Amino acid sequence: MSEVSALLPENIKSENKKYHAFINLGLFLAVLTGIEIVVIFFPWNPWLIFWVLAILSIIKFVCVITWFMHLVYDKLLLTLIFMTGMILATGTVTALMLLFSFDDVDVEAVEILELGVLTLRPLLAL
């Protein structure tokens, strides 16, 4: 029998541990989704509901990448690579949302910009 064959029971033991973690996590995620659906109909402060939803989503997100995607079992470099993408994406969303969060957004300017794009489109197609 090869060296790896002899080690296989150890692998199985390690994978069996993960199996129980996966089952618990699956149930936990299902419960969190249920809470999200119920929360939006609660007569609470809208911002409280928003933050509850945001936090629950972040928890679900982190749980999936940590255990289902094996980041907790893998090398730190993979976490850093993914987090780089995540931080850039979250930064983009946050920056754009902040830029457009002012109530005096010049809708006319946006419309003029869109009109310009529409005008240029046939020219660019040529």
Next chain:
Amino acid sequence: MSDAAALSNSHDDHGHGHGHIDHTATSTGIENKKLIMWLFLASDCMFFGTLISTHLIYRKVYPDGPVDPTVVFNIPLTSFSTFILLMSSFLMALAVSAMHKGELKSFRNNVLGVVFFGIIFLTCQVFEFTEFVYGKHDADGNLVWEGFTLSTGTFGSTFFVLTGTHGTHVAIGVLWLIGLYFYSFTGRMEHDIHGSAMDVEVAGLYWHFVDIVWIVIFTAIYLVEFINFT
């Protein structure tokens, strides 16, 4: 002979006694396939980030478009889709685990489950899109709300592009997993159990990513619409 026994006898000898099999020596200590997939997922984060931003910004700039999301969104259906996708992620994790243990039969069963759930998700999305395009009618055939398309204002454009891109990702994942399922019958997986486990793990990473993107879309695009900020 069981699948596990058959697979264990066909292993290459590269174990190091950690309960984990390290096969390919790379400068990072991470298999190239896995590293590339993580790099791709990091870039895909930015891709979806821009799509989500675009949708949210247009919702902010044009809050009173021709479509009222709180009327047209079918939250029970979308919640069901979300639940299905989460459970498919759970099965995918089990499939990867089964492959690492060398249990080919268990791998096949779990992958079939993932494919089945993926198809259910896509069916729900097709149903939702059809309803959005043709509008909703009551039992007497009267129009309850008018449909909207990709060209119906900014809401239609950004919503269909975002959810359609996600749906395309799901469809690619389903095709990939179907491919892996049939590949498992060729007998090649038994000859290179570690390489095959890595292939399954990489496919699993992609599938889980599709799931986490939907977690964000479900909250940011669907649920947030029902919060009354005024």
